[in-house]
Amino acid sequence: VIVDDGELISGIVCKKTIGSGSGSLIHIVALEHNHEQVGMFFNNIQTVVNNWLLIEGHTIGIADTLYDQATRRQIGDTIGKAKDAVFEIIDQAHNYDLQPTPGNTLRQTFENSVNKILNDARDKTGSCAQKSLSKYNNFNIMVVAGSKGSRINISQVIACVGQQNVEGKRIPFGFRHRTLPHFIQDDYGPESRGFVENSYLAGLTPTEFFFHAMGGREGLIDTAVKTAETGYIQRRLIKAMESVMVKYDGTVRNQINQLIQLRYGEDGxxxxxxxxxxxxxxxxxxxxxxxxxxxxxxxxxxxxxxxxxxxxxxxxxxxxxxxxxxxxxxxxxxxxxxxxxxxxxxxxxxxxxxxxxxxxxxxxxxxxxxxxxxxxxxxxxxxxxxxxxxxxxxxxxxxxxxxxxxxxxxxxxxxxxxxxxxxxxxxxxxxxxxxxxxxxxxxxxxxxxxxAQIHPGEMVGALAAQSLGEPATQMTLNTFHYAGVSAKNVTLGVPRLKEIINVSKRPKTPSMTIFLTGQSARDAERAKDVVARLEHTTLRKLVNSTAIFYDPDPKNSVVEEDREWVSTYYELPDFDVNAISSWMLRIEFSRKGMTGKKLSLEQIAEKITRAFGNDLICHIPDDNLKLVMRIRIMNSDLEKELKEADTTADKMEDDTFLRFIEANLLTDITLQGVPQITKVYMHLPKTQDKKRISIKDDGSFDAIAEWMLETDGTCLMKVLAERDVDSVRTVSNDIVEIFEALGIEAVRKAIECEMHHVISFDGSYVNYRHLALLCDIMTVKGKWCYLCHFFKLAS
Incomplete structure (x- = not known):
């Protein structure tokens, strides 16, 4: 948009141009001229627009929602193809042909693929419908001008309403293995799980209407709950910051003259x-x-x-x-x-x-x-x-x-x-x-x-609190968001904002973003090694089956497939054969799990022996053809004598004890990884902010996508000490943990980054100086303060 001496040279005047945003026409008139000119500008714009509406008029009717036969065919074909693709994926899942994506279970992979297909179908049909509308279409005019509505509204009215979600997933089964009694059991198809293929213009079928109401109800409840939550957040922000002002020496202080910033916003x-x-x-x-x-x-x-x-x-x-x-x-x-x-x-x-x-x-x-x-x-x-x-x-x-x-x-x-x-x-x-x-x-x-210098006496605290509170009211309450990896759930929106300003000791979804260095960042296999070293692995994740056998004669085992290697093992035993129990725990391992975690049977046996000492004995075959482990209890001399004296009582004892040991082995022994990190997802970043920025030889920028990891659970100290981890860029979203590991300066930066992430995710923008002031107030004492204790903050 170019305006020369009050004359519009080029461009369309829309909401962005004369809205309330930074850099809009009104902002520029205020900077270039004075407040009186801005007042005149407001009045004149209203006069012009009102007169234009008198002459031109603006109305929306059914005529604005109609489109030609070719577009109708195209929309029908797109939805048909999408449904076929979903049924194909269902067949693949039934026949075990569907491969799980890294870090996801088969069910998650299935849901993600179906969701992607159906969302693509909605977007494609929407863009088809929009292309068929002329630029004089009244719907289009409203969206372009920015007065109401969006592109999605147009496509829902004309083409297809799309997938209805409850809690960020497709409509769940409410009856026995189905969503409504009108569908057969275990129907994972699009219609049964809440895909609305009709448009608002065509009208919804009864089942579609029901699912649509379920999705809409969630939105209404969200809005009602959100107002109370954000209202309280805003009140706490204001109470914590209301006394903060710029003093005559240019510093920013609160009511007890405590120094908060040397220069407002670091540039005054x-x-x-x-x-x-x-x-x-x-x-x-x-x-x-x-x-x-x-x-x-x-x-x-x-x-x-x-x-x-x-x-x-x-x-x-x-x-x-x-x-x-x-x-x-x-x-x-x-x-x-x-x-x-x-x-x-x-x-x-x-x-x-x-x-x-x-x-x-x-x-x-x-x-x-x-x-x-x-x-x-x-x-x-x-x-x-x-x-x-x-x-x-x-x-x-x-x-x-x-x-x-x-x-x-x-x-x-x-x-x-x-x-x-x-x-x-x-x-x-x-x-x-x-x-x-x-x-x-x-x-x-x-x-x-x-x-442009800030004036002494400006109440910058209240200003910052309002600037941060305002986008909070625009936020959706629960944003179900998957950060880069579709399986990884991250708290966002109002709940995350609450966690940050309360400096929550136990965040709902603690998580780390881990960047790698050297070869691991570029080579997927090396990155998988790091994943294996970090992800907490117990026996349960690797075991196919476990069984307890009564096997009194070790040389002639009751398990046929083990006889050969067990008998050779007992020919030259390195322990007292009479001291072992008659009961035996047999564990079969999954080869895929073992290779994925890069573990061998010897390593597992060593871990178990280290945990139980001489009380257990583990046998494994010499060749790795069978991934089997046999575990027996070793009895002490005293128990051996008792055993010879009384045989029946001991039978009960040994097998129940072995059951306890089995439960303990499966869950309590850490084979490798960090106990706090339950899952690690590996992916290549799609957005610029996660890519590594390097400067090429010719001096231009290059954003390189390198393998990075996202985790469920955090343990900053242990992860930073791990080799191949880039300790400079790796961050955790648990602020208390950052304080323990890196101190108060890092906490200030972490609060700033987390707040920025939450606010900007919705597309809002808050100037850095407001965020910085909040972070400084929270960390000014050298330890983080909660914003709800605003009386303590001042004292």
Whole structure:
């Protein structure tokens, strides 16, 4: 959208343009002009829109929901194909042809595949229906303008309502092995489990209507419960932060004058005056960076295009200008390196005051700069004045070393932005600014940066509490979300927000995100080794069957298939044959489980012997053809004498004791892994934020997808000590555990990241300074405080 002097040049004015968001037309009018202009703007927009509606009118009727025969056929085919695909998967599951995906059971894999097929069908039919509507369709107009409704609403009205979910899963069986009495037992098909293939226009069948009501009821209950929850969260936020304000020395303190931040938001700026801007040097490759930002005095042809001949002649022999330009280039290179160190992602958007691109456009308009004219501006002048402007950006006044360093940190991003956007090459060759225009831009930057400073006395605590409380009311209560891995459930939405601000000792879904280093990150087999080392493994996970036999003669076993190897074993025994019990526990292992966990029978036998000492004896075959283990109890000399004296009493004793041992072996012995980590999922990240960002040889960014692990259960200390684990990036979502392992600084960062994740998952955005203030208040004492104890917070 381009507006020039009150005239709409291009673009569609919609909710995003004149809504209440940051960077909207209203925000920009407020920054560029004053509050009176904004008031006039509001009134005029209303007048224009109301008059337009009088003339044009807006109405939605059945005519807006109709589409042609071809689209109807296409939608029918898509749904038909999806249903066939689901039945095919059901057949595969019946015939044991369906392979479980890594980290999932067969049932989970089946549900995930079916869900994916049905959701794809809904999306495809929806996009078919939308393509058939014209841009003058009233439904479409509403969605594009942003007044009501979304694309999904259109596709549900016209094409297909889609899968109904309860608690994030398909409709569960409520009667005996079926959802409603109208279906046969164990029907896992789409219709039986709540897939609505009709549209609202066509009308729902009775069973579809019933499932739709079940899905809708959950939404209503959620909304009712959510209002109370978020209301209380907001009250606690406000109570904890209401006294926090900016003092006259620029620090942020509470009512008992306790220091919370040295500078509000770490840059001392007011959130009203900042907007998203792009760092021009951040993403470029080295060649493109040099081409766009290095001023080359040796290239006379290029110079003559933008500067008068006499200036060009004087420049070619001017050593001082050359050294100034070299210094500028070195500074730009340092800035770029510094920024890439600070911002560890590929997104070059930053939040800064005074939009420099808009200032340049305004200057070109005010001073009527001709984009093809030659400029008399001297490159040395540009470099010196930009340097002087950056020097005059002061957030932390003072001449001592600490103040200077604090000021450099607070103004770092702004200085980098000014130096990159107003370097000599850009100003002279791209913008062709006159001396007056350039001087005006620098003056505006200084003035606006000064205006963007936060005012002493601003109650930033209440402001932050409201800014965090508002998106909480927009959240869905229970977001059933699968983080990267479809099997792994993560608490999100309001319950997670409560956990974070209560610093819950027992989070509902404790989990870790583990990044790998070296070969393990790139090689799936090596990554599986790490999974095996971390995931808690007990015998129960590896055993096919266990049985207890009365087998009094060891040399001639009652189990036929074991006779051969057992008799050879007892020919030269290394123990007293008379001391062993007549009862024997026989365990058969699953070969798939053993190879998956990378364990051998010898290792398992060693673990059992280590746990029970000489009380048990384990026999395993020499060859690994059969994965069998036979376990007997070893009796002491005293028990042996008793046994010879009385045979009947002992029979009961030994086999019940062996049963106890069997239960203990299956659940209590840890073969490998960390006991707290019950499951580990391995996957390749799809989103940019989980990929490893590396800088290629040519200086451009590369996001590399490497194997990473997600866990159920956490144990940060043990996992960080594991080899092949990247201890820098690996995180846990249990804040108390982070405090014990890494201390209070890490807790502050963890709270910030977790809050950001919860809020941004819904698509909301909260400025960093509000989050930072909350984190600082919670961790200011050197130990985390709950927000519900706001009386303790102050005292």
């Amino acid at each position: 700026l007011d959130a009203c005056h900042v907007e998203f801007q792009r760092l021009p040097t951040f993403k470029l490759s080295s060649a493109a960076f040099e081409h766009s930002f290095r001023f080359d005095l040796s290239n006379e042809r290029a110079l003559r295009r933008s500067m008068p001949d006499d200036l060009v002649r004087s420049l070619t022999t001017d050593a001082q200008t050359q050294s100034e330009l070299d210094a500028e280039w070195e500074q730009l290179c340092r800035d770029r390196t510094e920024l890439r160190k600070l911002i560890r992602k590929t997104d070059d958007n930053v939040v800064l005051p005074c939009n420099i691109n808009r200032l340049v456009m305004n200057a070109q308009k005010i001073f009527e700069s001709d984009p093809l004219a030659k400029t008399t501006l001297h490159p040395r002048q540009v470099v010196e004045q930009v340097r002087e402007t950056c020097r005059r950006l002061v957030v932390v006044p003072g001449d001592d070393k600490l103040s200077q360093e604090a000021n450099a940190n607070a103004t770092l991003l702004m200085s980098c932005m000014i130096r990159a956007s107003l370097c000599a090459k850009k100003v002279i060759e791209d913008y062709r600014l006159s001396y007056e225009a350039f001087d005006w831009i620098l003056g505006e930057i200084r003035t606006r940066f000064q205006q």
